Amino acid sequence: MDEKLLLGQVLTFMDDPFARGWQAASRHSTRGGIVLRDGRIAATGEADALRRAHPRAQVTDYGEALILPGFVDAHMHYPQTGIIASWGKRLIDWLNSYTFPEEMRFGEASYARTQADLTLDLALAHGTTTLASFCTIHSESVTAFFEAAEARGMGVVAGKTCMDRNAPEGLRDTPRSAFDDSKALIETWHGRGRAAYAITPRFSPTSTPDQLAALGALWAEHPDCLMQTHLSEQTDEIAWVRGLFPQARDYLETYERHGLLGERGLYGHAIHLEPREIDRLAEVGAAVVHCPTSNTFIGSGLFDMAGMKARGIPVGLATDTGGGSSFSMLRTMAAAYEIGQLRGTPLHPAQLLWLATEGSARALHMGGQIGTLAPGAHADLCVLDLASTPAIAQRSDRAEDIWEALFPTIMMGDDRAVRDVWVSGASRRG
Ligand code: GUN
Ligand code: ZN
Numbered sequence: 001m002d003e004k005l006l007l008g009q010v011l012t013f014m015d016d017p018f019a020r021g022w023q024a025a026s027r028h029s030t031r032g033g034i035v036l037r038d039g040r041i042a043a044t045g046e047a048d049a050l051r052r053a054h055p056r057a058q059v060t061d062y063g064e065a066l067i068l069p070g071f072v073d074a075h076m077h078y079p080q081t082g083i084i085a086s087w088g089k090r091l092i093d094w095l096n097s098y099t100f101p102e103e104m105r106f107g108e109a110s111y112a113r114t115q116a117d118l119t120l121d122l123a124l125a126h127g128t129t130t131l132a133s134f135c136t137i138h139s140e141s142v143t144a145f146f147e148a149a150e151a152r153g154m155g156v157v158a159g160k161t162c163m164d165r166n167a168p169e170g171l172r173d174t175p176r177s178a179f180d181d182s183k184a185l186i187e188t189w190h191g192r193g194r195a196a197y198a199i200t201p202r203f204s205p206t207s208t209p210d211q212l213a214a215l216g217a218l219w220a221e222h223p224d225c226l227m228q229t230h231l232s233e234q235t236d237e238i239a240w241v242r243g244l245f246p247q248a249r250d251y252l253e254t255y256e257r258h259g260l261l262g263e264r265g266l267y268g269h270a271i272h273l274e275p276r277e278i279d280r281l282a283e284v285g286a287a288v289v290h291c292p293t294s295n296t297f298i299g300s301g302l303f304d305m306a307g308m309k310a311r312g313i314p315v316g317l318a319t320d321t322g323g324g325s326s327f328s329m330l331r332t333m334a335a336a337y338e339i340g341q342l343r344g345t346p347l348h349p350a351q352l353l354w355l356a357t358e359g360s361a362r363a364l365h366m367g368g369q370i371g372t373l374a375p376g377a378h379a380d381l382c383v384l385d386l387a388s389t390p391a392i393a394q395r396s397d398r399a400e401d402i403w404e405a406l407f408p409t410i411m412m413g414d415d416r417a418v419r420d421v422w423v424s425g426a427s428r429r430g
Contacts, residue, residue: 215257
């Protein structure tokens with residue numbers, strides 16, 4: 001039997017640390033281990049006991065490094081990798097100036113594949129093992145992303161980004177072609193290996209009511225697919241939506257009226273919500289995705305994490321690259337912490353880590369499969385060096401518990417902290 005045993009510090013969650021408090025929700029072992037078999041986690045426990053129970057397992061000892069589930073980035077745009085960190089614009093100008101010209105290039109399959117390979121390698125280097133990505137209107141861009149993920153054994157979510165208005169010539173489809181192309185991609189990719197399809201209207205301003213209705217009908221035909229879009233990111237955008245959809249009471253209703261509100265819906269940003277929108281999200285069990293580096297970079301606003309969690313709304317965490325300014329989920333956790341501080345509700349490191357792993361996994365309806373070290377989950381792991389730079393090391397040296405040891409890496413860490421990453425039971429560092 002081909003078994004691998006990884007040794008190091010291990011942190012596991014038994015529950016949501018927003019719901020139960022982090023002490024009760026988590027377990028830390030200073031000398032723990034994980035057994036991997038057939039691409040899955042077979043056991044998690046104390047190192048000595050696992051060594052005795054699995055004497056023939058091939059051992060990798062990470063010493064004091066911390067073994068965690070791989071990070072799960074619940075909302076990003078791989079076609080925007082090339083324009084990350086573009087200066088000086090707010091959302092609508094940023095889309096028109098930087099994003100749309102770059103997305104135009106993805107009709108060429110070889111360019112799409114180059115950018116998909118680049119993005120997935122950057123993600124892995126930062127410890128991210130699953131991403132939910134928007135693609136472009138081109139089917140080629142979706143194929144390229146799923147093929148690049150399949151070549152790496154990664155489980156990803158992706159979908160063709162549909163737009164039939166308020167976008168330049170060359171980046172517009174139609175209600176019919178959005179339906180047909182998305183359907184063909186679902187038939188090819190959804191459930192193939194570790195691939196999952198998300199029906200993807202970009203956001204209400206770039207889809208006519210007819211296109212939203214066509215995609216709502218497609219979701220009704222394929223209810224096991226996810227649906228990802230944007231919601232209430234900037235106030236100018238919300239005013240624009242109000243003008244485009246005068247009959248809708250609020251932004252969420254532009255989706256709801258067209259069959260695009262559901263439990264498997266993922267609504268990125270969700271910053272400036274009306275009470276009715278919060279009520280409806282809570283009632284249907286839909287997830288929102290917090291994109292903190294994007295929200296500060298594009299100047300969107302301060303997401304209300306405490307408010308969402310208090311209503312029981314599932315929340316994922318995401319980079320939103322290239323509106324987000326970092327590929328790192330560590331940097332993303334740091335930005336979530338900072339936004340919490342600005343709202344007077346600081347997040348505990350346990351809550352930040354949970355959001356970046358199990359929280360995002362649950363938002364993607366992949367709880368138990370990814371974002372966890374529980375037996376049966378895919379063996380997607382991230383091994384963190386908690387002393388990766390002199391600045392971090394001198395702080396973590398003084399730590400009195402694992403949370404104090406981890407927090408400097410959350411706040412100051414980057415890809416240098418990622419000692420190793422495992423995907424489907426194989427180390428990407430060799
Ligand atoms: N809203 C519609 N499209 C986008 C996008 O590409 N990035 C961000 N941050 N917001 C959007
Ligand atoms: Zn986005």
